[in-house]
Amino acid sequence: MLVSAKEMLTKAKAGHYAVGQFNINNLEWAKAILLTAEEMKSPVILGVSEGAGKYMCGYSTIVGMVKGMIENLGITVPVAIHLDHGSYEGAYKCIEAGFSSVMFDGSHYPIEENIAKTKELVEVCRAKGLSLEAEVGSIGGEEDGVIGGGEVADPNECKMIADLGVTMLAAGIGNIHGKYPANWTGLNFEVLAKISEMVGDMPLVLHGGTGIPEDMIKKAISLGVSKINVNTECQLAFAAATRKYIEEGKDLAGKGFDPRKLLAPGVEAIKATVREKINLFGSANKA
Numbered sequence: 204m205l206v207s208a209k210e211m212l213t214k215a216k217a218g219h220y221a222v223g224q225f226n227i228n229n230l231e232w233a234k235a236i237l238l239t240a241e242e243m244k245s246p247v248i249l250g251v252s253e254g255a256g257k258y259m260c261g262y263s264t265i266v267g268m269v270k271g272m273i274e275n276l277g278i279t280v281p282v283a284i285h286l287d288h289g290s291y292e293g294a295y296k297c298i299e300a301g302f303s304s305v306m307f308d309g310s311h312y313p314i315e316e317n318i319a320k321t322k323e324l325v326e327v328c329r330a331k332g333l334s335l336e337a338e339v340g341s342i343g344g345e346e347d348g349v350i351g352g353g354e355v356a357d358p359n360e361c362k363m364i365a366d367l368g369v370t371m372l373a374a375g376i377g378n379i380h381g382k383y384p385a386n387w388t389g390l391n392f393e394v395l396a397k398i399s400e401m402v403g404d405m406p407l408v409l410h411g412g413t414g415i416p417e418d419m420i421k422k423a424i425s426l427g428v429s430k431i432n433v434n435t436e437c438q439l440a441f442a443a444a445t446r447k448y449i450e451e452g453k454d455l456a457g458k459g460f461d462p463r464k465l466l467a468p469g470v471e472a473i474k475a476t477v478r479e480k481i482n483l484f485g486s487a488n489k490a
């Protein structure tokens with residue numbers, strides 16, 4: 204069922220596990236993630252970036268597709284459709300289109316402006332029963348062409364944004380979008396612990412989940428991270444499986460060119476990645 208992310212994340216924070224946000228790009232992605240979440244009885248968040256929203260022909264197309272899948276695939280676990288790194292305008296478009304959750308990324312605004320815009324969206328989302336994610340301190344790497352500095356969030360600013368009544372808070376703690384460079388220094392657990400202490404039971408969000416070592420993921424969860432975003436890892440798995448299929452010449456054998464056959468190994472690779480993450484995050488059987 205399509206729900207806001209509030210209840211699943213409140214339960215995750217209390218139960219010391221995390222719910223995965225898996226970004227979608229098309230029908231295959233959404234189907235693979237929903238089927239795996241159902242199989243594992245895990246709540247799940249489908250992330251949609253503004254670029255992916257445009258690619259999939261608009262937010263209302265996505266809402267229609269996901270609602271249809273929930274109904275026709277018999278998905279019973281809680282599912283949230285969530286705007287990832289939304290602009291102020293994008294957040295309103297998604298609220299209008301029927302998303303159950305939005306992220307407003309005001310981290311590039313001066314803190315006063317981030318607070319003013321977040322506060323406004325807190326009221327709008329509350330009235331409609333949607334969950335809202337806010338961000339403090341930009342997250343490194345590239346997100347739809349936007350390069351973040353990878354700064355570490357100021358715990359006092361986190362507290363200011365958390366107190367506005369957002370559902371969950373993304374704070375930069377040295378995490379990066381995309382593949383991690385060889386000289387990456389790891390997550391800043393000192394700052395994470397400080398933020399966690401200051402924001403109380405507010406679920407924290409870890410972006411850039413691809414390539415963070417398992418022990419760091421587990422430690423981050425123990426320090427209050429309740430939502431982990433995974434995007435690049437599913438893309439890499441899909442690409443590798445598709446490459447293998449073509450390099451083995453399978454598209455040239457029989458009806459191997461049929462897109463339903465050609466894309467099947469990639470879909471299975473996404474499923475395997477999602478399964479692995481759900482096990483690592485501890486959200487299996489928590490639906």
Ligand SMILES: [Zn+2]
Nearest residue numbers: 342410411432
């Ligand atoms: Zn992100």
